[in-house]
Every structure is written in C-alpha cells, then in structure tokens.
Amino acid sequence: MPGGVVQITVRHGNVVRRVEVPVNGTLTADTLGAAFLPPDSLPGVPLALLKEGALGVDAFLAQVLPVAVGTLSEGVAYGLIVGQDNSYVVHEREAQDLQKKVEELEAEVERLRRALEEARTVSKELEQEKEATEVEVKEEVERTTLKGSLGNPYVVRADGKGDAQSIREALELCCEGGHVHVQPGTYTETLQLPDKVHVFGDADAEGNLPWVTGADGDPPLLSRAVGTTIRRLQLRPTENGTVDAAIVTAGDLVVEECNLVGRIHISGGEVHLRRNRIHNSKAGGIFVHGPDVQATVEENDVAHNAHAGFFVSGGANPRVYKNIIHENMQVGVGVSKGGRGIFEDNDVWGNGFSGVQVKEDGDPVVRRNKIRDGQQAGVLVWKRGRGTFEENEISNNAFAGIEVREEGDPVVRGNRLFDGRHVGLLVHMEGRGTFEENEMWNHAKSGILVREQGHPVIYRNRIHDGLGSGILIVKEGKGEYRENEVWNNAEGGVEVYDHANPTVEGNRIHENHENGIFIGASGCGVFAGNDAWANALAGVEVREEGNPVVVGNRIHDNQENGVVVHMGGRGTFSNNDVWANEKSGFGVQNGGSVTARGNRIHDNKLVGITVMEGGSGSFEENDVWGNNEAEICLGGKPCNVVVQRNVIHDGKRSIWFEEDGYAQDAILHENTIFGYNNASQLQIP
Numbered sequence: 001m002p003g004g005v006v007q008i009t010v011r012h013g014n015v016v017r018r019v020e021v022p023v024n025g026t027l028t029a030d031t032l033g034a035a036f037l038p039p040d041s042l043p044g045v046p047l048a049l050l051k052e053g054a055l056g057v058d059a060f061l062a063q064v065l066p067v068a069v070g071t072l073s074e075g076v077a078y079g080l081i082v083g084q085d086n087s088y089v090v091h092e093r094e095a096q097d098l099q100k101k102v103e104e105l106e107a108e109v110e111r112l113r114r115a116l117e118e119a120r121t122v123s124k125e126l127e128q129e130k131e132a133t134e135v136e137v138k139e140e141v142e143r144t145t146l147k148g149s150l151g152n153p154y155v156v157r158a159d160g161k162g163d164a165q166s167i168r169e170a171l172e173l174c175c176e177g178g179h180v181h182v183q184p185g186t187y188t189e190t191l192q193l194p195d196k197v198h199v200f201g202d203a204d205a206e207g208n209l210p211w212v213t214g215a216d217g218d219p220p221l222l223s224r225a226v227g228t229t230i231r232r233l234q235l236r237p238t239e240n241g242t243v244d245a246a247i248v249t250a251g252d253l254v255v256e257e258c259n260l261v262g263r264i265h266i267s268g269g270e271v272h273l274r275r276n277r278i279h280n281s282k283a284g285g286i287f288v289h290g291p292d293v294q295a296t297v298e299e300n301d302v303a304h305n306a307h308a309g310f311f312v313s314g315g316a317n318p319r320v321y322k323n324i325i326h327e328n329m330q331v332g333v334g335v336s337k338g339g340r341g342i343f344e345d346n347d348v349w350g351n352g353f354s355g356v357q358v359k360e361d362g363d364p365v366v367r368r369n370k371i372r373d374g375q376q377a378g379v380l381v382w383k384r385g386r387g388t389f390e391e392n393e394i395s396n397n398a399f400a401g402i403e404v405r406e407e408g409d410p411v412v413r414g415n416r417l418f419d420g421r422h423v424g425l426l427v428h429m430e431g432r433g434t435f436e437e438n439e440m441w442n443h444a445k446s447g448i449l450v451r452e453q454g455h456p457v458i459y460r461n462r463i464h465d466g467l468g469s470g471i472l473i474v475k476e477g478k479g480e481y482r483e484n485e486v487w488n489n490a491e492g493g494v495e496v497y498d499h500a501n502p503t504v505e506g507n508r509i510h511e512n513h514e515n516g517i518f519i520g521a522s523g524c525g526v527f528a529g530n531d532a533w534a535n536a537l538a539g540v541e542v543r544e545e546g547n548p549v550v551v552g553n554r555i556h557d558n559q560e561n562g563v564v565v566h567m568g569g570r571g572t573f574s575n576n577d578v579w580a581n582e583k584s585g586f587g588v589q590n591g592g593s594v595t596a597r598g599n600r601i602h603d604n605k606l607v608g609i610t611v612m613e614g615g616s617g618s619f620e621e622n623d624v625w626g627n628n629e630a631e632i633c634l635g636g637k638p639c640n641v642v643v644q645r646n647v648i649h650d651g652k653r654s655i656w657f658e659e660d661g662y663a664q665d666a667i668l669h670e671n672t673i674f675g676y677n678n679a680s681q682l683q684i685p
Contacts, residue, residue: 153200154178158185167191167199167212182233186211190218193225193253201232201258209234209259217241219262224250224269236261243283263287263305266316270294281305285328289339291315303327309351312339312364326350332374335362335387342367349373355397358385358410365390372396378420381408381433388413395419401443404431404456411436418442424466427454427479434459441465447489450477450502457482464488470512473500473523480505487511493535497521497546503528510534516558519546520569526551533557539581542569542592556580562604565592566615572597579603585627588615589636595620602626607633608651609643611666612658616640625649625675630656634666642667650675 154170155162164170168189170180176196184204191212193199201209211234212220219242220235228251235245235258245262246255250269255276263281264273266288278285278300284307288295295318302309302325309328312318317340325332325348332351335341341364348355348371355371356379358364363386371378371394378397381387387410394401394417401417401424404410409432417424417440424440425448427433432455439462440447447463448471450456455478463470463486470486470493473479477500485508486493493509496502497520504525509516509532516532519525522545531554532539539555540563542548547570555562555578562581565571566589573596578585585601586609588594594617601608601624608627609619613636624631624646631648634641635658643666648654654673657666 153181156180156182156187158183158187171197171199182210182212184208184210186213188213188215189220190215191221191223193221193223193228193230195225195251196227197225198229199231199233200229201234203232211236214238214241219244219247221246223248223253226252228252229254229256230258231256232258234259234261243281245278245281266293266295268292271296273297273300275299277301277303279303279305281307284308284311284330285325286310288312288316288318288341289314289337291317293318295319296321298322300324305329308332308334308357309348310334311336312341312362313337314339317341321345323347324349328352331355331357331380332371333357333366334359335364335385336360338362340364344368346370351375354378354380354403355394356380357382358387358408359383360385363387367391369393370395374398377401377403377426378417379403379410380405381410382406382431384408386410390414392416393418397421400424400426400449401440402426403428404433404454405429406431409433413437415439420444423447423449423468423472424463425449425456427456428452428477430454432456436460438462443467446470446472446491447486448472449474450479450500451475451498453478455479458484460484466490469493469495470509471495473502473525474498476500478502482506484508489513492516492518493532494518495520496523496525496548497544498523501525505529507531512536515539515541516555517541519548519571520544522546524548528552530554535559538562538564538587539578540564542571542594543567544569547571551575553577555585558582561585561587562601563587563594564589565594565617566590567592570594574598576600581605584608584610584633585624586610586619587612588617588641589613590615593617597621599623601631604628607631607656609633611639611641612636614638618642618644619646620644622646625651627651629653632656633658638665640665642669643671644669646671648673 154173156164156167156170166189167182167187174197178197180199182201203209209232214220214237217238219237237245243263244265245260246264248266248269248271252270254272256274258276260278261280263283264286267290285302285305293316297318298321300323305328308331309325311334313336315338320341320343323346327350329352331353332348332355335358337360339362343364343366346369348369350373352375354377355374356366358381360383365388367390369392371392374397377399378394379402382405384407389410389412392415396419399422401420403426405428407430412435415438420443423445424443428451430453434457436459441464443466445468447466450473452475458481461484466489469491470489473496475498479502481502481504483506487510489512492515493512494504495518499522502525504527506529509530511534513536515537516535517540520543524547526549528551533556535558538561539558542565545568550573553576555576558581561583562578562585564587568591570593573594576599578601581604584607585604589612592615597620599622601622603626606629608624608631610633630653631651632655648671654676
C-alpha cells in the first residue's frame with residue numbers, strides 16, 4: 001500500500017468513516033476524533049474498525065467493543081493493541097478468532113432485526129383479532145338483547161298477554177335471525193315461515209306443549225324458507241282437512257322434538273328431522289319424493305300411521321338413521337319409483353305389511369337395522385326393486401324373513417335371519433338376487449325356499465337349526481348354490497323336487513335330520529363338489545322321477561346309504577367318493593335306475609353297490625373296495641344292470657348274487673377283481 005499507510009474503516013453507531021494510519025504507527029483518540037469521534041469517547045464506547053479480512057486481538061476486545069480490524073499490506077493480517085496512553089497501535093497478529101466474533105455479532109444483529117419484524121407482524125395480527133372480537137361482542141350483545149333475539153324473543157300467548165296472540169303475528173314482527181317462543185295453548189293457523197327465523201314451543205308445568213292446527217283445511221306448516229328451525233311444537237291437521245301436518249317444498253328447515261299427528265310431506269329443499277314423534281296419520285308418516293330433496297331423518301319415533309311409516313319415491317335419496325318405525329298399518333319403510341336412500345341402525349318392528357318393501361326400481365342401502373315382528377315378510381323386494389341389504393338382523397316375522405319376487409334383484413350380504421315364523425328366505429315368481437355370507441337359523445319352515453322360476457345366487461351362507469329343510473327348491477325353482485354350509489336342520493339339508501333345476505356346488509351339508517341331499521318328484525339339477533356327511537338318512541336320495549347329475553362329491557359317514565335311488569328315481573353319478581356310510585355306498589331298488597361311472601366306493605358298513613327289487617342301471621369304471629359285506633350285491637327279478645370295467649378288490653365278497661333272484665338279467669363284463677381269499681370271486685347262494 002503506498003506510503004506505508006493503512007486505511008481503516010471505523011463504525012460508531014450508524015456512522016462509518018475511513019482513517020489512515022502509518023504502518024506500525026499509533027491510532028489515538030485524536031486520530032479518530034479527526035474522523036468523527038469526540039476525544040472522550042475512547043476507550044469504553046462501542047467502536048468497530050472493520051475491513052475485508054480476518055483479524056483478532058483478545059486484549060483489544062477486552063477494552064474496545066465490539067471489534068477493531070486493520071490491514072497494512074495484502075495478505076498480512078494486523079490487529080490493534082491498547083497502549084498505556086490509551087493509544088491504539090497497529091500490530092501484526094493472528095486474527096481468526098476476532099473475525100469469527102465479528103460474524104457472530106453480525107448474525108445476532110440479523111436475528112434481532114428479524115425478531116423485530118416478527119414482533120411487528122404479531123402485533124398487527126393481535127390488533128386485527130381485537131377488532132374482530134369487538135365486532136363479535138357487539139353482535140352478541142345485539143343478539144341477546146334486541147327484541148326478537150335469542151335472549152329476548154317474541155313471546156306468543158293465546159290469551160293475548162304476550163308480544164303477539166298468534167304465531168303468524170310474531171313472525172311478521174321478526175327480522176332475519178329472529179326467535180319466537182310459543183306458550184302452551186291451541187293455535188288454529190297455517191304457518192308460512194320466513195327465512196332464518198326460529199320458532200320454539202315452551203312447555204307448561206305439566207309438560208304440555210303448544211298445538212298448532214291448520215286453518216281452512218290447510219296443514220299447520222308450509223315451508224319454503226331458508227335457515228329456519230321448528231322445535232317442540234305439536235302439529236296436526238284439522239279433522240276434515242288435509243292428511244299432512246307439514247309440507248316442505250323448498251328451502252332449508254330443521255324440525256326437532258316436535259309431535260306431528262299427521263304426515264310430513266317433503267318434495268324439495270334440505271330438511272332435517274330429529275327426535276320427533278310422527279304418528280296416527282291418516283296416510284303415511286313421512287313421505288319423501290323428488291330428486292331435489294336432501295333429507296336427513298334421525299332418532300324419530302314413527303308409529304301407528306295408516307299407510308307406510310316412511311316412504312321414498314321419485315329419485316329421492318334421504319339419509320335415515322337410528323329411527324324407531326313401528327306398528328304402522330302397512331309397511332314400515334317403502335322405497336319405490338327410483339327412490340334410494342341410506343337406512344342405517346333403525347329399529348323397524350310390528351308393522352302390518354313388510355318391515356321394508358322395495359319395488360319399481362327402488363334401490364336403497366339398508367344397513368345394520370333390526371327388522372322384526374312384522375305381520376308379513378321382514379323385507380320384500382319385488383316389481384324390479386333392487387337394493388343393498390347388509391348386516392341387518394331380521395327376526396320373528398310372520399312370513400319370510402326376506403321375500404324376493406317379480407324380478408326383484410337385491411344384494412343381500414352379511415345379514416342374520418333367525419327365529420322366523422315361516423322361511424328365512426323366499427325367492428319365487430321370477431325373483432332373483434345375490435345372497436352372500438348371511439346366517440339363517442331357527443325358522444319354522446325352510447331356511448331358504450326357492451320356487452316358481454326363482455333364480456337366486458346363494459353363496460357362502462350358513463343355514464342351520466331350522467324346523468324344515470335347510471334349502472328347499474321346488475316348482476321349477478332354479479338358482480346357483482355355492483359354498484354354503486347347511487347343517488342340523490329338522491328335514492333334509494338340500495331338497496329339490498317338482499321340476500326344480502338348481503346348480504348346487506361346493507357346499508358342506510351335514511348332520512341334518514333326514515337326507516343330506518334329496519331329489520324327487522321330477523326334480524333335477526347339477527350337484528358338484530359338495531361334501532355330504534353325517535346326515536340321519538342318506539347322503540343323497542333320488543326318487544319319483546328325480547334325475548340329477550351328481551359329480552365329484554364326497555358322500556360319507558351318513559346313517560343309512562351314501563346314495564339311494566328308488567321309486568322311479570334316476571340320475572347320473574360320476575367321480576364321487578362314497579365311503580364309510582352305515583349301509584350301502586350305492587343302493588338302487590324299486591324301479592330306481594342310475595348311471596354310475598368313475599366313482600370310488602369303499603369302506604361302507606354293508607355293501608359297496610346294491611341293486612335289488614327291480615333296480616337297474618349301469619356301473620362302469622368304478623373303484624369298489626373294502627366294503628364290509630360285499631363290494632356288489634345283485635338280486636331281484638328283473639335285475640337289469642350292467643357292471644363293466646370296474647375294479648373290485650380287497651373286501652369280504654366281490655360280487656354277491658342275492659338268494660331267490662340270481663340277477664339273471666345282469667351283465668358283468670371286463671371287471672378286474674382281486675384281493676380275495678376265496679376260490680370263487682363270484683358268490684351265488
């Protein structure tokens with residue numbers, strides 16, 4: 001640097017100056033004062049000598065705050081040391097510590113600056129909150145003190161001692177947000193509510209609430225208003241007027257804790273019905289229709305109405321929760337003409353027709369309800385009705401727990417049907433539906449009855465402990481029955497007759513008090529992959545022109561025959577496993593006729609295959625072994641049976657011709673017989 005002089009930047013407060021000091025020279029108060037400081041300001045005052053570089057002197061930092069820095073030549077760092085005469089001598093030193101302190105002090109200054117900005121922001125927000133609170137306080141004071149406010153409502157008294165003698169007069173006095181309290185008495189008028197007005201009834205000492213009866217045959221309440229509340233009033237139409245206690249066509253209305261003796265008719269708007277009693281209407285209790293309706297109905301008591309307790313139509317889609325709907329003269333809940341709705345956690349009981357009825361493209365969701373004690377079916381879905389029914393309890397109804405007919409097609413999943421006075425499920429007259437994972441027990445008749453072109457899908461249900469059959473399919477009934485468990489029913493597990501033609505696959509059918517599977521009276525169907533065991537009679541019985549196809553089943557441990565075909569029954573049996581039954585594996589007699597191919601028939605307590613007393617059929621390519629008395633027993637006149645290409649082995653007798661019959665018409669051809677100790681494989685008494 002020219003002349004051996006260093007330039008030093010000096011900061012004092014907000015003032016910055018530059019001074020020049022000779023190399024190894026002295027920086028005195030006079031030198032600084034010449035720049036901008038008074039002589040008595042040093043030492044002991046905040047002073048910063050700054051430059052581009054890094055210098056540090058601990059002794060200097062102890063005397064002059066916060067920093068002093070200087071540089072005499074490029075690449076050489078210097079500091080300032082305080083002399084005895086309070087002078088400041090430029091001296092070469094290592095200065096990294098001093099620069100670090102400079103940076104820390106600058107960072108602290110920046111932090112304080114930001115903190116100040118944040119404090120100003122918080123202060124502004126607090127000021128805004130204060131202003132908003134003052135507005136709210138002002139509004140609350142007005143709300144609770146102005147006439148018509150919540151704290152100072154208009155009072156209606158029929159004796160004229162209130163602010164108004166009629167509710168209509170009080171409503172005319174009210175402005176938006178006003179409140180009207182109605183004292184006990186009877187008010188003959190029709191309320192047409194303005195927007196955002198709240199009408200409350202007050203009870204007397206005995207708990208009596210005010211009555212409002214319609215004037216001139218009109219209903220007590222007509223509403224198109226927005227933001228309006230009715231609470232604790234009693235509404236009823238005049239004796240010779242309309243059936244409606246209230247009509248809502250638009251707006252936004254809340255009706256709470258009221259007593260309505262008449263129907264509430266909702267065709268538009270957003271309506272909330274909570275904790276009301278709706279009863280003794282000459283029509284229905286609640287009628288909701290129209291696609292523009294938004295209705296929420298919860299915790300109401302709907303009873304003793306002449307028609308339905310609750311009826312939905314015309315595309316309406318209400319939300320209906322936790323209501324008690326009971327003892328109505330027709331249905332409890334009806335959904336029709338494209339109506340929908342969500343019905344959850346309601347108690348529907350004791351209604352004169354069905355508890356829930358769906359028809360004409362109705363499609364509700366019915367979930368977790370109790371549907372009980374009805375005078376007809378618990379649930380009826382018909383005339384193209386649909387719907388989703390989940391997790392309901394359906395019990396003690398006089399007719400079917402669920403009835404589906406006339407193109408009804410619901411989805412029924414995870415319900416519990418029990419203690420019914422008729423069947424659990426009835427599908428008939430071309431009804432359909434999908435029934436999954438339901439449990440049905442203790443019905444007075446069959447668990448499931450399908451007839452007259454009914455065609456359901458029955459999948460993974462549990463059907464047990466009924467007083468009739470588990471599943472009964474008759475009179476041209478159809479359907480698919482897959483992976484169900486059917487047990488401990490008083491009659492057969494699955495019974496098919498009268499030209500019924502189901503598909504029965506993969507079911508577990510056991511411990512029923514008659515047959516596991518019964519096919520009779522021209523019944524037919526496909527029975528595949530079922531497990532039929534421990535039934536009180538046969539695993540499978542076919543009679544009276546029954547003619548099933550029985551493929552790939554497990555038929556075992558039944559108390560009589562595994563399979564019995566008799567009295568004109570027929571059937572095709574292939575690839576079944578038939579074992580450990582108390583009598584024969586197959587018993588064919590009294591005009592029965594079978595085609596049995598590729599079956600495994602073994603370890604039965606009497607005979608593997610018995611054909612007696614006019615039985616006939618063809619037994620081909622079966623594997624027959626280990627049966628207790630004989631593998632095959634033939635007898636009677638005639639005995640039109642063909643036994644060919646079977647493997648017969650490892651039992652007490654192979655083929656046994658019964659006494660007095662000799663089975664003269666039997667044809668035995670190309671059978672493989674082995675594993676017997678006797679010299680003759682054929683035994684003729």
